[in-house]
Structure formats: structure tokens, C-alpha cells
Amino acid sequence: MNAIQFITQNTQLDSKSVANTVSLLEEDCTVPFIARYRKERTGNLDELQIGAIVKFKEAFVALEKRKATILKAIEEQDALTPELKSKIEQTVDTTVLEDIYLPFKKSRKTKAEKARKNGLEPLAKIIMAQRTTDLEFTAGKYANANVPDEAAALEGARHIIAEWINERTDIRNQIRTQLEKYAQLETKVIGTKKDDEKAQKYQDYYDWNESLSRCPSHRLLAILRAESEGFIRVKISIDDDRALDSIDRKVIKSNNACADQIAMAVEDAYKRLLLPSLSNEILKQAKEKADEAAIAVFTKNLRQLLLAPPLGEKRILAIDPGFRTGCKLVCLDANGNLLHNETIYPHPPQKQLREASKKIASLVDAYKIEAIAIGNGTASRETENLVKNTPFKRDLEVFVVSEAGASIYSASKIARDEFPNYDVTVRGAVSIGRRLADPLAELVKIDAKSIGVGQYQHDVDQTKLKTALDTVVESCVNSVGVNVNTASESLLSYVSGIGPKLAENIVNHRAENGAFTSREAIKKVPRLGGKAFEQAAGFLRIRDAENPLDDSAVHPESYGIVKQMAKDQGIPLTKIVRNTAVLKNIDLKKYQTETIGLPTLQDILEELEKPGLDRREKAKAFTFDQNIRTIDDLRSGQLLPGIVNNITNFGCFVDVGIKESGLIHVSNLSDSYVSDVNSIVSLHQQVIVKVLEVDIKRKRIQLMLHKG
Structure with missing residues (x-):
């Protein structure tokens, strides 16, 4: 399977669109540029779809790199057969790949390896064949200086059998399935930490038991944080008897002494090897899903915060x-x-x-x-x-x-x-x-994690979080556009194709030579080459430029088309901008080319109607209830104005004008079931809330969204 097939399989997008998008990415095109200016090549994919292609392209590269490492390692052991090589090369799942590799990455200190060195592997094979009638006599033949008697020989053979059982893909998948369906998440408080003041916030998890598959992401992250801080112990469990019975049925085919030894090896394999390994695996996967959910909340909140209504150019x-x-x-x-x-x-x-x-x-x-x-x-x-x-x-x-x-x-x-x-x-x-x-222009100067609009941002995978947040910032900056003559270095660094170094060069050039008078003048910035200009130009604005298109989202590569439109209408270029009467009569099909089709032409027409339009709403003033100054002023039943200042998967927090924010639990957002809090409220939304409960001692306020 090649990269295009892998990406198409995982995204369910059109293969041609995927192939063209991958080609653009390999040409160092950015996601905002591709989404905005290469719609014909991608089949009009949006930023999220292109982002998914980027994600699975990187996953494929990582998978292929891991395959190469594994193939090399097995080859160095002289154990790489044509069949095994083909099996590895055709694998598209990292879990399956690691299961294939498992028998070849043994530590030399395992109990099974020690038993092999003592010559007990033939005995293990005899036991697994389950045909011998006098097992003790047979085992006695393998006694030697390191194996004192038949009991020691049988124990060593069981260690080898346990390892074989652990390495069987079908058995591992069977236990995985049971963990996925039935795993219980259990917690116990560490006795010496029970009364620790810092542990009190985790007291709900001192003795907790819940299905892992049903544990909400925010709760799992809280539990894992409590464990990492040393206040509780976490355990994953399933029905041991059912798990052991399922393995026994796969490996025990007789009713003799060999079967008894295999049953003992099965229990050892399960408790010592399979369950610890696969429990960690399932918990890691649950953590990854929780991370993804938390990061998704953070990115939604960040997008809303960055695109919050600006007041505009005011003193x-x-x-x-x-x-x-x-x-x-x-x-x-x-x-x-x-x-x-x-x-x-x-x-x-x-x-x-x-x-x-x-x-x-x-x-x-x-x-x-x-x-x-x-x-x-x-x-x-x-x-x-x-x-x-x-x-x-x-x-x-x-x-x-x-x-x-x-x-x-x-x-x-x-x-x-x-x-x-x-x-x-x-x-x-x-x-x-x-x-x-301008919230966007100012907030890009701050590490997004410091803005505090997420849940458990310090507990999730920091690399994934940074990548996701940077993507959101880049998307927001480019969707709004940037005034190249007033933008800070921080803001410019997020413009498609620019980055920190070119942003610094732009600011320095602006300081030394004065304001840019045209997009073309941007090419004079040191080290800003043709590719960077192509990627950035459409997102940079020149206010009061001689060419009105320089203050629009129309890309310079399309200026010729707009000039031709104006010429065909018998008016100068300056007269076609904002001229709705003329624009509505333009036949876009007339201007289609091999590379520019109707999607891009429609974007151009919309931009000509309202060039450089900031689609953000204008900021609105807000007044809190002047009678509420502290939490002591709150009473159940009060209706108060508030502003949503954080959104999580379990609800949203509202600022009602005091130090403590109140929580509207997801169950109190609507009379009907709410699957996505963002579908009901948005960050910085002005709302009316009803006070349900006030816990002054714990500084907690329970609210309800008022529908009146």
C-alpha cells in the first residue's frame, strides 16, 4: 500500500483529491493556501480535510520508518524470511506490526530465555504437543547442572510456553477485545496521602470503579493526574476467569499431565505478561483518545477566542x-x-x-x-x-x-x-x-496554553497540543488577513509561507524603508523568495494601495483575470471593486482556465464585492449585575448576566462578575440531550444564568442557562 492509498483509506476522501493535495504539500504549500487558492486541484477540500491528509501522510511516513527499523533488526538476527518480510511490508496497523515484531525483540534476561539456555525448549515443545504419557520421566531427562530436578525442568518449560502464548497474535487480540469491551478502571487512595490537603480535590476518586470505555475524557485525565501526583493507584481489570478460559480453549487440546502444565503456563502468561502489557496498551489508547478530546475542546475555544469581535481602530x-x-x-x-x-x-x-x-x-x-x-x-x-x-x-x-x-x-x-x-x-x-x-493580533503573542481556555492542557500530549494550537492560530490569522504595514512580528509569523525569520525581515524592512505601497513591493524583503510570496501574498493586505486588489483576498496570480473582467465591462479596475451592479452580470464561465475554475472565480467575485472584509462581529459592551461583588452575594434562584469564559466537554464556565466562575453542567444547558457544548454556547457569549447552588466553602457555583 502506498501513501495515497493509505490516506484515502483512512480519510474516505477522493483519491485524486488526496493525490493532488499530497503533491501540493510536497511542493511546500501551506494548508491555508491550498484550501483558499488551489480548490480546483483539491476538489474544493476545506482546511479540516486537508489537515486530515497531513495527519495521515505523517502517520504513513512514521509507519514506513518503523517497518524499516523492524526489517533491519530481524534481518540482523538472520530470521527474516520472504514470507515474514512480505507480511511486515503489507501491514498498515502499528499494533499488528508490533505484535509481529514481538518474538524478535526479546530481552536476554527473561525467564524464558534463561530456560532456553538451560536446554529446556525441546521439553516445552513436547508439552505443547500434548502426547507424552509420562511427563515426569520425560522432564527428568532434562535435568542438568542448572536444572536440579524434573520440577525445575517443568517450571522452565512453562516459562517458555508462557512466552509463546504471549507472542500469539490471536491470543493478544482476544484479550484486547475483552479489554476494549469489559475493562474496568479502578482507583484506590494511597493511605498516607488520604488527608493531604492537595489530594482533597481528588477525593471523588479515592475509591472509584467505572467502565473504561464509558469514562469521559475529562474524568480519565483527572484520574491519571491524581495518579501522577502520587495520591491514588490506578488499575485496569477484566474477568480473569473468562480471559483464562478463552486462552485455555485455544491452546489445550488434551486431558493429561501436559494439559495441566499448559494451564499453569497460561495463567502465568496472562498474569505476568499479557494482562500487564495489554492493560497498559488499552489505558494508553484511552489516554490518547482523552487527549484528542481535550485538545479538540482547546482548539475550539482558542478559535472562538482568537476570532472574538474586535472593537477596531479606536483610541x-x-x-x-x-x-x-x-x-x-x-x-x-x-x-x-x-x-x-x-x-x-x-x-x-x-x-x-x-x-x-x-x-x-x-x-x-x-x-x-x-x-x-x-x-x-x-x-x-x-x-x-x-x-x-x-x-x-x-x-x-x-x-x-x-x-x-x-x-x-x-x-x-x-x-x-x-x-x-x-x-x-x-x-x-x-x-x-x-x-x-483586536484580540487576534494581540493574543498571537502569547503561548496559547497560557490563555486558559481548555481542560487539562498540561496533562495531554504536549507535542500534539502545540501542533493543534499552532494550526488553529495559523488558520485564524489567514482567514482574517493581515495588514502588512501595522502587523507585529508575532502576527506576521503565522501568515502562510512567512514564519518567524521572514516576519522579522518584513518588520525590519518596514522600519528601514517605510510602509509597503503594494504587494509587489513585499518581494524586496530580504530572503522572501517566489515561493514564500506565492504562499503569503493573498493573506497580506496593503491599505490605501494604488491597486485596490492589494487590499483584498484576491491573489496576485489572479489580478489578470480581474483586469480582463473590468476591461470587458468597459470600466477601469478601480471601478469594478464594490460595484455590485456590474459584478452580478459577469459570466464567470468566460474566465475559466485550465488551472482556475468556478470555485476560485466565485471567491474572486465575492471578494470584489466586499474586499478585505473582516468577517468578525464588532465588540459589544457588557454590564454585570452591580449588586453582585463576591460569592457571598449569590443566592439560589437569582438570574444574572454573565459571559462564557471557558468551555469543556462537561459544560461551560461563566463569569458573573466575581472572582469565582460558575459552572453550567452540560445537563443544565438545555432541556434536551447535549452532545456538544459548543452547539449551545460559544466563548465570550453574553448569557443570562440562573443560580442553582452556591458552595461557599469549596468556592463552587452551580448555574443553569436561562432560556427566557
Whole structure:
């Protein structure tokens, strides 16, 4: 089986589409570029489908690499037969491949290997034949200096038989099937850890028993975390009698002394070799599935967060609130540049409320502020109240902005490079303001894991998590497009075909030579060659360019087609853009070529109608219930406004304006069964919730989504 067949089998996509996509990937084309600008070659595959092709292409490469390693290892043992080689080469499943290889990767310290060295393999074969009538007499013949008597000989022979049983693929698959269907996940608290304060959050799992196949991903990850932290022990179990009986039926064909020895070997093989190995395998597979589920939640949340509504190019006063250390104020221009910063102390212990209010009002006037952004951390509600009670000479929108990850950014190299002459408090406040203006442009500067919109992100496979999150960031950046003259190095690095080094070169070239006036001018950036330009150009925008297409998603390779459209309509290129009356009369079939078909032409037409359109909604201001300041103010039955600030597989968390977020369990999201929380709510959605239960001691709040 070749790569195309392997990918097609696993994705169920058209083989021609797969082959063409693989070809594009091997030409160093990126997923966003392929999805947007090579629809004719892929059969209009979307990013998810192309991503699946990438995944299974990598899996095939890894499989082939493992096959080569195994073939070499067996060949070095002079054990590679033509039949075995063919069997390995035709295998498309890694589990099957490892089962084939199992007999050839023995450790020289196994009990079976020791028995072989003592000359007991012939005895093991005699026993397995199950034809001898006087087994003790036969066993006695194998006594030697290392084997004192027939009992020792029989024990050694059983070790060899146990290994044979362990290596049988049919038996391993039989036990695998039982584990897949019937495995129980059992936990026990470690006695000395039972009263440990840190262990209390895991008390639900001190004595837990559940079907492994039905264990939700979030619970499995919590249990495995508790085990890794040393608070509980985890065990996988099945019905031992049923498992042993199923093996006995496969290997015992008589009713004599040999059968008794084989039965003993079966039990040894099962308990010492098969069950520990396959239990670990099934638990590893369950962990991988749980990882995939957790990563899927994280990527959905991250996508929603990155594509959160931006306020746009507004002059913003951002406030990083605090009590003792005061509130840091920064004023930003419409492009997010820092104009001014200082600190006010409206809250205890200083309580300079009047002075603080006066200062905010004067800064709003001085810098023509259009919106105020307040971080949602400590003293957020108090600061929001201060701002809303401050009289302004103009109408202002006031926003509470998530601070998640802001401290990570403010101490990062990126922040130090951006603001070398300011401390972390100023950088943090700037980040809060810029998040309001454009969440995507600011959040790409922060490690996605630090944003805190997932579940058990530190427990899942970190390599897979990083790959998945990077893919989401890349997808979001390219779906929105980037203003090449204002974008940060971090944002540019996620543009298709660019990467960190070229992003740095673009920013340096921009600083030395001024703003880019056209897409063509981007080619002058050092080391930005033809391939990089091809991949990136359609996602880079040039505002107010001479050619209006430079501020659109129309790729430069298609400019000729648009020019021909304008010529055929008897108007200049500048007049075809946003000209709905002209555009609706264009016959796209007239402009089809061997490489550009109707899907791409339709995209071009849509882009000409609304070039460079940011499909994100505009940010909306939100007000919490002013009577709710702490968890002590909550009562069952209250209806409160809130903002969804995290989504998991078991529900969503809602910020109701206090330190603790409340949980809407999946069962309280709808009157009907909910299979996907994201189908009901989205990150940063403004909702009304009903308080069901408040546990002040454990700082837990149970909520229900209000449907009224």
C-alpha cells in the first residue's frame, strides 16, 4: 500500500483529491493556501480535510520508518524470511506490526530465555504437543547442572510456553477485545496521602470503579493526574476467569499431565505478561483518545477566542486594575501605539477615589479616547464602578477584558522588545487595551496554553497540543488577513509561507524603508523568495494601495483575470471593486482556465464585492449585575448576566462578575440531550444564568442557562 492509498483509506476522501493535495504539500504549500487558492486541484477540500491528509501522510511516513527499523533488526538476527518480510511490508496497523515484531525483540534476561539456555525448549515443545504419557520421566531427562530436578525442568518449560502464548497474535487480540469491551478502571487512595490537603480535590476518586470505555475524557485525565501526583493507584481489570478460559480453549487440546502444565503456563502468561502489557496498551489508547478530546475542546475555544469581535481602530484607555499597587492606566492611539501611562490609587488602602476619577476624565479628554478597557482581574468590579460613575464630556463604551495570559506576555521577550523602556505593569495594561481593539493580533503573542481556555492542557500530549494550537492560530490569522504595514512580528509569523525569520525581515524592512505601497513591493524583503510570496501574498493586505486588489483576498496570480473582467465591462479596475451592479452580470464561465475554475472565480467575485472584509462581529459592551461583588452575594434562584469564559466537554464556565466562575453542567444547558457544548454556547457569549447552588466553602457555583 502506498501513501495515497493509505490516506484515502483512512480519510474516505477522493483519491485524486488526496493525490493532488499530497503533491501540493510536497511542493511546500501551506494548508491555508491550498484550501483558499488551489480548490480546483483539491476538489474544493476545506482546511479540516486537508489537515486530515497531513495527519495521515505523517502517520504513513512514521509507519514506513518503523517497518524499516523492524526489517533491519530481524534481518540482523538472520530470521527474516520472504514470507515474514512480505507480511511486515503489507501491514498498515502499528499494533499488528508490533505484535509481529514481538518474538524478535526479546530481552536476554527473561525467564524464558534463561530456560532456553538451560536446554529446556525441546521439553516445552513436547508439552505443547500434548502426547507424552509420562511427563515426569520425560522432564527428568532434562535435568542438568542448572536444572536440579524434573520440577525445575517443568517450571522452565512453562516459562517458555508462557512466552509463546504471549507472542500469539490471536491470543493478544482476544484479550484486547475483552479489554476494549469489559475493562474496568479502578482507583484506590494511597493511605498516607488520604488527608493531604492537595489530594482533597481528588477525593471523588479515592475509591472509584467505572467502565473504561464509558469514562469521559475529562474524568480519565483527572484520574491519571491524581495518579501522577502520587495520591491514588490506578488499575485496569477484566474477568480473569473468562480471559483464562478463552486462552485455555485455544491452546489445550488434551486431558493429561501436559494439559495441566499448559494451564499453569497460561495463567502465568496472562498474569505476568499479557494482562500487564495489554492493560497498559488499552489505558494508553484511552489516554490518547482523552487527549484528542481535550485538545479538540482547546482548539475550539482558542478559535472562538482568537476570532472574538474586535472593537477596531479606536483610541483606547486601558486599565490594569489593582488595590495596593494601584491601577495602571495607558492611553493608546488607533493603531495601538502607547501615548501615555501613569498610575492611580482609587482603592484601599490609599482610597484616592476623587483624584482617580478626575485623572481618568482628563486623560479621556486629552487623548480623545473613544473606549475604555478594564482588565477582569483583582479590583476589576471596583474599577468598573469608578469608571461608570465618572462624568465624561463624550459618550464612551466601557469593556471588561480578559487578562488571561497578560502577565505571561508582559514578562516575555516579545513585550520587552516592544516596550524596552517600560515595566511589566505598563506592558500588561497595553496588552489589555490591544486585546479590545483586536484580540487576534494581540493574543498571537502569547503561548496559547497560557490563555486558559481548555481542560487539562498540561496533562495531554504536549507535542500534539502545540501542533493543534499552532494550526488553529495559523488558520485564524489567514482567514482574517493581515495588514502588512501595522502587523507585529508575532502576527506576521503565522501568515502562510512567512514564519518567524521572514516576519522579522518584513518588520525590519518596514522600519528601514517605510510602509509597503503594494504587494509587489513585499518581494524586496530580504530572503522572501517566489515561493514564500506565492504562499503569503493573498493573506497580506496593503491599505490605501494604488491597486485596490492589494487590499483584498484576491491573489496576485489572479489580478489578470480581474483586469480582463473590468476591461470587458468597459470600466477601469478601480471601478469594478464594490460595484455590485456590474459584478452580478459577469459570466464567470468566460474566465475559466485550465488551472482556475468556478470555485476560485466565485471567491474572486465575492471578494470584489466586499474586499478585505473582516468577517468578525464588532465588540459589544457588557454590564454585570452591580449588586453582585463576591460569592457571598449569590443566592439560589437569582438570574444574572454573565459571559462564557471557558468551555469543556462537561459544560461551560461563566463569569458573573466575581472572582469565582460558575459552572453550567452540560445537563443544565438545555432541556434536551447535549452532545456538544459548543452547539449551545460559544466563548465570550453574553448569557443570562440562573443560580442553582452556591458552595461557599469549596468556592463552587452551580448555574443553569436561562432560556427566557
